[in-house]
Amino acid sequence: MTSAADTAAMRLPRATDRSLAVAAVAMIACLIAAPFVLYPVFLMKALCFAVFACAFNLLIGYGGLLSFGHALYFGWASYLAAYAAKSWGLPPELAILIGTATAAMLGVIAGAIAIRRQGIYFAMITLALAQMMYLVALRVKLTGGEDGIQDVPRGHLFGTFDLNNETTMYVFVLVVVLAAFFLIYRIINSPFGEVLKAIRENEQRAVSLGYRTDRYKLIAFVLSAALAGLAGSLKTIVFQLASLTDVDWTMSGEVVLMTLVGGLGTVFGPVVGAFFIVAMENYLAPFGQWVLVIQGAIFVVCVLVFRRGIIGELAHWLRVRL
Amino acid sequence: MFEIFGIPSQALFAQLLLGLINGSFYALLSLGLAVIFGMLNIINFTHGAQYMMGAFTAYMLLRYFGIGYWAALVIVPILIGATGIVIERLFLQRLRKLDHLYGLLLTFGLALIIEGLFRNYYGSSGQPYDMPDALRGGHNLGFMFLPNYRAWVIAFSLVVCFGTWFLIERTRLGSYLRAATENPTLVRAFGINVPRMVTLTYGFGVGLAGLAGVMAAPIYNVSPQMGSDVIIVVFAVVVIGGMGSILGAILTGFALGIVEGLTKVFFPEASNTVIFVIMVIVLFIRPAGLFGRSV
Numbered sequence: 001m002t003s004a005a006d007t008a009a010m011r012l013p014r015a016t017d018r019s020l021a022v023a024a025v026a027m028i029a030c031l032i033a034a035p036f037v038l039y040p041v042f043l044m045k046a047l048c049f050a051v052f053a054c055a056f057n058l059l060i061g062y063g064g065l066l067s068f069g070h071a072l073y074f075g076w077a078s079y080l081a082a083y084a085a086k087s088w089g090l091p092p093e094l095a096i097l098i099g100t101a102t103a104a105m106l107g108v109i110a111g112a113i114a115i116r117r118q119g120i121y122f123a124m125i126t127l128a129l130a131q132m133m134y135l136v137a138l139r140v141k142l143t144g145g146e147d148g149i150q151d152v153p154r155g156h157l158f159g160t161f162d163l164n165n166e167t168t169m170y171v172f173v174l175v176v177v178l179a180a181f182f183l184i185y186r187i188i189n190s191p192f193g194e195v196l197k198a199i200r201e202n203e204q205r206a207v208s209l210g211y212r213t214d215r216y217k218l219i220a221f222v223l224s225a226a227l228a229g230l231a232g233s234l235k236t237i238v239f240q241l242a243s244l245t246d247v248d249w250t251m252s253g254e255v256v257l258m259t260l261v262g263g264l265g266t267v268f269g270p271v272v273g274a275f276f277i278v279a280m281e282n283y284l285a286p287f288g289q290w291v292l293v294i295q296g297a298i299f300v301v302c303v304l305v306f307r308r309g310i311i312g313e314l315a316h317w318l319r320v321r322l
Numbered sequence: 323m324f325e326i327f328g329i330p331s332q333a334l335f336a337q338l339l340l341g342l343i344n345g346s347f348y349a350l351l352s353l354g355l356a357v358i359f360g361m362l363n364i365i366n367f368t369h370g371a372q373y374m375m376g377a378f379t380a381y382m383l384l385r386y387f388g389i390g391y392w393a394a395l396v397i398v399p400i401l402i403g404a405t406g407i408v409i410e411r412l413f414l415q416r417l418r419k420l421d422h423l424y425g426l427l428l429t430f431g432l433a434l435i436i437e438g439l440f441r442n443y444y445g446s447s448g449q450p451y452d453m454p455d456a457l458r459g460g461h462n463l464g465f466m467f468l469p470n471y472r473a474w475v476i477a478f479s480l481v482v483c484f485g486t487w488f489l490i491e492r493t494r495l496g497s498y499l500r501a502a503t504e505n506p507t508l509v510r511a512f513g514i515n516v517p518r519m520v521t522l523t524y525g526f527g528v529g530l531a532g533l534a535g536v537m538a539a540p541i542y543n544v545s546p547q548m549g550s551d552v553i554i555v556v557f558a559v560v561v562i563g564g565m566g567s568i569l570g571a572i573l574t575g576f577a578l579g580i581v582e583g584l585t586k587v588f589f590p591e592a593s594n595t596v597i598f599v600i601m602v603i604v605l606f607i608r609p610a611g612l613f614g615r616s617v
């Protein structure tokens with residue numbers, strides 16, 4: 001029984017794949033051309049935040065879990081990566097691995113605690129856990145307290161590529177970011193990702209179908225935390241700095257904002273949102289505290305009239321999946 | 323002077339008192355959050371900012387208009403409550419049919435706007451606020467020195483907390499409120515204007531935050547970030563207590579304040595993280611919170 005609807009359903013995935021592929025090629029082309037036009041440092045910052053936002057989006061966009069404490073993984077990963085690179089003198093690739101592993105471990109612990117509640121409580125618990133670890137960061141010696149860890153060496157990648165060269169650094173960041181982006185895309189479209197979406201839509205139903213939803217949620221949480229940690233470690237190597245700003249609750253808010261602006265639950269939204277917010281902060285830096293006010297205003301506007309976000313609106317308008 | 327567990331009693335009681343003071347604020351703020359959550363199903367992230375606005379309004383009334391503490395205690399909650407009503411009508415009302423998380427995001431945005439504005443005009447340093455003359459000084463109770471203002475804060479917040487409890491649990495108005503929490507459509511069918519009740523509830527909850535702000539002004543420095551400092555702790559308090567019960571919110575607030583004070587005596591390094599640790603323990607033993615119904 002092959003009706004018109006069936007063939008349409010068969011064709012549809014291929015059509016959406018094409019729109020995603022076109023968007024991916026466009027994005028990669030832009031990122032390769034960008035350093036000739038824009039400052040590499042700005043681009044690298046935006047790219048690190050893009051990974052951070054994509055990691056966050058994995059949780060809210062596909063698992064329906066709003067974490068308000070993602071700075072915990074981003075910040076602590078950056079501390080550990082900085083410590084490994086500076087105090088232990090490890091090469092950058094190992095420092096980044098250590099940072100990512102730290103974030104994954106913290107994700108296991110925080111995730112196991114937070115998934116015991118849903119919805120609003122989940123958001124409050126993640127926020128509280130992040131604040132607790134912020135206070136710990138303020139006290140322990142490893143983080144350097146108020147000073148943070150400064151002058152982290154960029155080092156030589158695999159012992160050969162000198163990352164002090166801006167172009168080499170940019171290429172390295174670009175490769176890592178694209179790999180992370182592709183990984184997230186694969187996760188979303190795997191059977192695991194489908195179950196995650198099912199849990200987001202109706203958890204009781206997923207349970208009744210025999211899925212142990214807590215495990216799926218925990219795995220999603222750990223993946224998201226680890227990728228946020230990757231972003232944080234990468235950022236530390238690029239900027240040679242790990243500080244309290246990275247673990248502060250405002251950082252958790254910022255990543256929520258990036259994802260919201262770009263489009264919750266879209267593939268490319270978090271990347272666009274990260275570039276938008278980082279560009280805005282760069283541009284508004286001389287205006288001091290107004291940045292906070294404008295961020296708040298963007299939150300309010302997005303929630304009230306722009307809930308699909310930039311990419312969500314674009315996809316809706318073009319009738320494709322982006 | 324005597325000792326308890328090797329700690330001088332003076333130090334112990336002083337920290338207990340400080341804990342009770344903090345507990346009063348936790349109780350007032352988590353009470354407001356619980357009242358708002360009951361009616362609007364929204365976690366009011368702006369609560370901390372509104373508490374800060376309360377303290378700043380008291381400061382501004384004194385500085386620019388010469389209006390003192392006692393008048394501020396009445397005027398400020400009304401003013402802050404009024405701004406809450408405006409916020410509810412302008413923004414929150416539009417979110418009623420959406421996922422509750424959008425309410426959290428919107429109120430978070432509002433908190434950023436308010437804090438940013440105050441930081442612009444007042445910087446991040448604190449402004450002093452003198453305590454009223456009538457409450458200066460203190461009494462020596464023999465085992466400890468009790469400053470009058472602190473005694474007043476504890477007593478008055480107890481009165482406000484239990485007044486709110488009485489209003490919601492024991493009066494006709496409160497019964498409408500509780501009924502509307504359970505089933506708004508049915509209550510509307512009985513001819514009660516539920517949307518207006520929701521608006522007023524938000525105004526009331528926010529007014530409580532403003533009142534807490536006035537009471538805090540003479541104790542803590544009045545600074546733009548005083549709200550964001552306290553709100554995350556209050557969230558942990560709310561997770562521990564569960565938002566199902568008014569009395570639960572009050573008791574948890576005071577109890578955790580005392581626990582925090584005691585930790586400061588026996589294990590000072592952990593004093594500002596102890597509430598979060600308790601939250602983790604409670605989540606493992608009773609995920610719904612001590613007084614909560616499971617969600």
